[in-house]
Amino acid sequence: MTRSIQAVLFSVGLLLFFVRCQQDTSPAEAEAAVATTAPDSLAIREMYAASPILSPEASMKKMQLEEGFRVDLVAAEPLVIAPVAMTFDEQGRLWVAEMMNYMPDTAGTGEELPTGKIIILEDQNRDGHYDKRTIFLDSLVLPRALCLIENGLLVAEPPYLWFYEINGNRPGKKTLVDDKYTSGANVEHEPNGLLRALDNWIYNAKSSTRYRKKGNKWLKEETHFRGQWGITQDDYGRLYYNNNSQNLLGDFLSPGFRPTNSNQRSLAGFNENIVPDNRVYPARATTGVNRGYMEGTLDENLRLINFTAACGPALNRGTLFGDGYYLDAFVAEPAGNLIKRNRLQQQGYQVHGEQAYTGKEFLASEDERFRPANLYSGPDGALYVLDMYRGIIQHKHFLTDYLAQEIMQRSLNQPLSCGRIYRIVPKGKKVKPVLLPQDPEKLVRLLQHSNGWVRDRSQQLLIDKKQVQAIPALRQLLHQAQQPLPRLHALWTLEGLDALQETDVLPLLQHPDWPVRMQALSTLPSVLTRKNYRKYVPALQQLLQQNDTLAAPVIAYLANTIQPFSKASSDGLLQTLLKQYPNNNFVADALISNLQGREEAFYQKALAIHNDSCLALCLKLEQVIAAKAEAKTRQNQELVDRQFPRGAALYVSHCQSCHGADGGGMKALAPPLNKSEWVTGSENRLIPILLHGLTGPILVNGKLYQAPEINGDMPAFGNNSELSDKDLAELASYIRRSWNNKATHISEQKVTSIRQKYTGRQNAFTMDELLKLPD
Structure with a gap:
């Protein structure tokens, strides 16, 4: 039999198989069957050529969920449209931000309209x-976050952060x-979250700013830069977040210990890679991802291999799912139309995690339009999916020609008026939200509830309503609770x-449970004053004498709080830490802060005591000293900004959100541009990167940057x-021309000529390709 006859018979058989599959099986089942006889990418693409708009009920039937759970629909269009953020109030009502005009088409036409x-x-x-x-509010432009506090609602509407008092439902x-909550230019890379954390501050993803309401004033402070879209906390107030390509990042220590040394680029214990495994397992072929054309993005069955849009993390902080799911x-x-489940383990103050399964997901959908944008725990203990x-x-700033074609082929520019909110609960369990009372004594009792959402909201209501009559009951709970969380x-x-x-804090500094000691230490910046610091310093010294390794980095951060009251006391703590923990990365960074x-002086002191320049503290000090020297040689950035105003704005x-305001790069996101040979070197390499993007590892100043240390891809601007x-x-x-860079200008004509040279190219450049280009 000739090859041509074989091909015809195979095509006829395949066509009959498609017809039978459409009648009896889902595309995923058909794909699996075809894969056993003909693992052909064209055949798989044909199975997913249609991507129909489904009703909520039909879409739910396309979900593959972990055994023992069910998905409930709690709201859908026209009741809710394009939800991106939500919060519950004490009455169990849902407050939802609708980003209705996000990407109406591939050009983002009309995105700026106030819908x-x-x-x-x-x-x-x-x-x-x-x-x-x-x-409640209408005529907003792309609202992205909200937070209930006191008698009002915080709303993020780029570039502003507003506070609206609530009068009834108006x-x-x-x-x-x-x-300047955001720069107001890039929807995907702007602050969001507005998470009220355990420490009573409001934190954000894609941001280094936190907020707090004190009377009629709003406090604004610098904190660690965290994440991209979505932010949450565990039972001990530690924050968790992620970026598009990294499953889960987070902090080991309480978020209030902020960076105070501008010469440090990062601090150990913050922005840690909690779950390094970024493999995903979609339920369908996912050709409609931005870089689906690139090798290594899709597997042989055209399914996404690794996270490309990770977002909206949520931790299970209740008992509804069962003991095996606590803090997952x-x-x-x-x-990828899916939701990942990770298991976390705590060792001291460190948290590490792994994926709960290999080869499958907690939830994966065959519906291409299922777009889970955020996850939340609710007052009933369920997991809520927006x-x-x-x-x-994908936003227009980074939309590739490849993805635009995928969108056109399957009419993915529709729908624009849908949105669903789901609730995931164990099968056979009836769930009911806990409605919070106004009575302060009852709210104090709810601080012992098994559901973290209930505890958080009870704490917030006691504070928001200034329930000072609850103070005796709170103090009793603080000293008599059997479990650490109510304390x-x-x-x-x-x-x-x-x-x-x-008298509340000092006894807890000697508590046998580390989470209690950690939180007691974490409150000290709020209570330390010039009048009382002398009572706390001996307690901190006692912890060091007891060789409390867990408390050591926190005490180093606290030395900075004590320094304005007594430099001698602060330096005494630093000296003890220097002697006891010279090779502890967490203590070293905290000390340097x-x-x-x-x-330089501290570096010499460390060498004099330990006589070992390879200790963690010495190595980190060398990096900071080098950064200081580099900073002295930088350009006057204001002059550069005036010389290239459009370039500065762009x-x-x-x-900036990935490479940093100083061009020094950002941990878990991007390598430095300052003093990068790719920036200051040949125009024939820099311009292709800007036009077509960069993928894979990149060597900068002798250091190889690659995922998961950084996001593996830089998007293209040419599209x-x-x-x-x-x-x-x-x-x-x-x-x-910025920072320490002193290269020549680039002309518009040069950009145009290189664009023409690579007309039709879709792939991002790799380092190897760039190195082969002529200077």
Whole structure:
């Protein structure tokens, strides 16, 4: 039999098989069957050529969920449209941010129109399904985060952060909290989250800023830069987040210990890679991902291999799912239409995790329009899923020609008026939200509840309503609770009521449970004063004498808080830490955070005591000293900004969130541009990177940067219709003249000629390809 006859017979057989599959099986089942006889990518593509818009009920049938669980639909269009963030109030009502105009088409046409809303959803008959929609705020442009606090609601509407007082279900007085909450230019790379954490501060993803309301004033402080989209906490107030390609990042220590030495690039214990495994297992072929054309993005069955849009992490902090799920971290992947489950383990203050399964997911859908954008725990202990339910999930700034074609082929520009909220619960269990009372004594009792959401919200209500009459009960709980978690909430509730006293904190510094000691130490910046610091310093010294290794890095951070009151006391703690923990990375970074301007002297002192330049402290000090020397040789950045105003603006909106304001790169995101040979070297290499992007490892100044240390891909700007060749030339010139870079300008004509040279190219460049290009 000739090959041509074989091909015809195979095609006829395959066609008959497709017909039978459409009648009896799902595309995923058909794909599996075909794979046993003909693992052909064209055949798999044919099976997924259609991507119909499904009703909520039909979409739920396409979900493959872990055995023993069920998915409930709690709200859908027209009740909710394009939900991206939500929060529950004490009545069990849902407050939802609707980003209705996100990417109406591949060009983002009309994205700037004020169609966004904040809505309130109510379950009037308490049957678990929301049935009433109230518009609280209308005419917003791409709202992205919200947070209930006191008598109002924080709303992030780029570039602003607003506080609206709540009068019934209507907005009252409007106060501007921050006019630079975001830069307002790039939807995917702007702050979000507004998480009220255990320590009573409000934290954000893709941000280094935290907020707190004190009376009629809003406090704003610098903190660690964290994540990209979505942020959550565990029972001990440690924060968790991620970026598009990294499953789960997080902090080992309480978030209030912030960086105070501007010469340090990162601090051990913060922005740690909690779950290094980024493999995903979609239920369908996922050709509609931004770099699906690149080798290593899809497997032989055209399914996404690794995270490309990780977001919206949530930790299970209750008992509804069972003991085996406590503190499991769930992560959404809208590009792969799935939700990942990770198991976390704690060792001292460190947290490490691994994926719960190999080869499957907690939830994976065959519906391409299932787009889980955020995950939350609820007042009933269930896991809530915000599904934007749309085809286009990639923003126009980074949309490749390949993905635009995928969108066109399957009409993924629709729908634009859908949205679903699901609840995941164990089968056979009836769930009911805990409605919180107004009575302060009852709220104090709820600080002992098994559901973390209930404990958090009870703490917040006691503080928001200034329930000072609850202070005696809180103090009793603080000292008599059998379990650590109620103690922690009582401790921070007293802090939030400005009622925390030395007699509350000092005994807890010797508590046998590390989480209790950690939180007691974490409250000290709130209670230390010039009048009382002398009572706390001996307690910290005692912990060091007891060789409390877990407390050591925290004490190093606290030395910075004590320094304004007594330099001698602060330095005494640092000296003890230097002698006891010279080779502990966490202590070393915490120590250096105290040393702005005196790193060299401390380095000499460390050498004099230990006579070993290879100790962790010495190595880290050498890095900081080198960074200080480099900073002295930098350009006057204001002059560069004035010389290239368009380039400076484009850098802030398109590059800074990954490469840093100083061009020094950012941990878990991107390598440095400052003093990078790829920036200051040949135009014939830099311009292709800007036009077509960069993938894979990259060697910068002798160091190889690769995933998971950084995001493995830099997006292309050549597909962005809003950026002209003149814009890209000025951006390139700006980074070539900024910081320590002193390279020549790049002309618009040079960008145009290189664009023409690579006309039709879709692939991002690799380092090997770039090295072969002529200078």
